[in-house]
Amino acid sequence: MGRPTIYDVAEAAGVAPSTVSRAFSDPLRLSEHTRHRVLDTAAALGYRSRRRRAPAGRSRTIAMVVSDITNPHYFELVRGAELGAKAAGYTLVLVNAEETPRVEYDQIQQLSRSVDGFVLAASRLPDENLVQIAAVRGVVLLNRELAGAPSASLDHADGCRQIVEHLASLGHRELVYLSGPPTSWMASHRWTELRRTADQLGLTLHRAGPFVPRASHGAAAADAALTTSASAIVAHNDLLAIGVLQRLVQRGLRVPADVSVVGFDDIFAAELCHPTLTTLGGSHVDVGRAGVQILLDELDGGTDHDKSRLPRRAVIPSELRIRASTG
Numbered sequence: 001m002g003r004p005t006i007y008d009v010a011e012a013a014g015v016a017p018s019t020v021s022r023a024f025s026d027p028l029r030l031s032e033h034t035r036h037r038v039l040d041t042a043a044a045l046g047y048r049s050r051r052r053r054a055p056a057g058r059s060r061t062i063a064m065v066v067s068d069i070t071n072p073h074y075f076e077l078v079r080g081a082e083l084g085a086k087a088a089g090y091t092l093v094l095v096n097a098e099e100t101p102r103v104e105y106d107q108i109q110q111l112s113r114s115v116d117g118f119v120l121a122a123s124r125l126p127d128e129n130l131v132q133i134a135a136v137r138g139v140v141l142l143n144r145e146l147a148g149a150p151s152a153s154l155d156h157a158d159g160c161r162q163i164v165e166h167l168a169s170l171g172h173r174e175l176v177y178l179s180g181p182p183t184s185w186m187a188s189h190r191w192t193e194l195r196r197t198a199d200q201l202g203l204t205l206h207r208a209g210p211f212v213p214r215a216s217h218g219a220a221a222a223d224a225a226l227t228t229s230a231s232a233i234v235a236h237n238d239l240l241a242i243g244v245l246q247r248l249v250q251r252g253l254r255v256p257a258d259v260s261v262v263g264f265d266d267i268f269a270a271e272l273c274h275p276t277l278t279t280l281g282g283s284h285v286d287v288g289r290a291g292v293q294i295l296l297d298e299l300d301g302g303t304d305h306d307k308s309r310l311p312r313r314a315v316i317p318s319e320l321r322i323r324a325s326t327g
Helices: 006-013 017-025 032-045 073-087 101-111 127-134 156-169 185-201 215-225 238-250 284-300
Strands: 061-066 091-096 117-121 138-142 151-154 174-178 204-208 232-235 260-264 278-282 313-316 318-321
Touching: 006 017, 006 032, 017 032, 032 127, 061 073, 061 101, 061 284, 073 091, 073 117, 073 284, 091 101, 101 117, 101 127, 117 284, 127 138, 138 284, 151 156, 151 284, 156 185, 156 232, 156 260, 156 278, 156 318, 174 185, 174 215, 185 204, 204 215, 215 232, 215 238, 232 238, 238 260, 278 284, 284 313
Parallel strands: 061 091, 061 117, 117 138, 138 151, 151 313, 174 204, 174 232, 232 260, 260 278
Antiparallel strands: 278 318
8 A cells, every 4th residue: 555645634534635735734724623633644544744845955954952951961962963964964953942842842833944854852742743743844753752753762661671670689669750741751651661660570669740850859859759668769860860869968868878869861960969870871972863864864765875774763772870879
């Protein structure tokens, strides 16, 4: 069977072909109900709009959108993406979404006519918005997955298994996960994978949050963790974990003698805080570079003889960096 057409989507959704076209090119002209029906139908059929750029050709510019530019976790992702773009003769434009879906969506809409595609790092947008954007511009997701969308990320499924097995090996039987933003796909994914391994090992896993993933919110997160009887805390990211460490000291608790703490991302500060932080890391540079390579391959339509051989979904190995905060 060939690729679904705009007419296939129109027939399945019970609308005119022009309505399908408008759902992708000018969605604000449709009611929310109609727009959702068309986009859901298109996603189910695997339809992607074939709308092309103006005859003037490509801008050779791609935009990388990060959810919070102040988070040092993104430094290596950006560096990898920049290396990939530069090697291919492209310019990389960096956009800060300020942890706000509305800001992210507006920035993408403003740039969509002037860039060839987007690399979205930890996007906070709903699935339907990502489908809509991918219909008119190339899109690759970093540290997020969506059926039918290209992506690159660390192997967090295996990473969460490493975390839980490490804590279990130290004798911990009760853990608590301090969750990130409710719009974070990764927060939900980590909870699912942590719980899977905890269940397999017969451990008790609590969940607290959501919390803003910054050190300044670590005090509230630590206080929430201490309302449970967990002897180990797994924070959504290193910034939150560092704030947790600071609060535990204020409350007279010893790490790791009284409670162990684990983070995610392995930012440079993880080795500078006291105690040094056990955290899940990996080559974020490779994730950023892979995302750009996949995007450029998508833009080339698979015709370039030396195109990247990376799969549409690249999974980079993760590694638990064991330091002094667990024991």
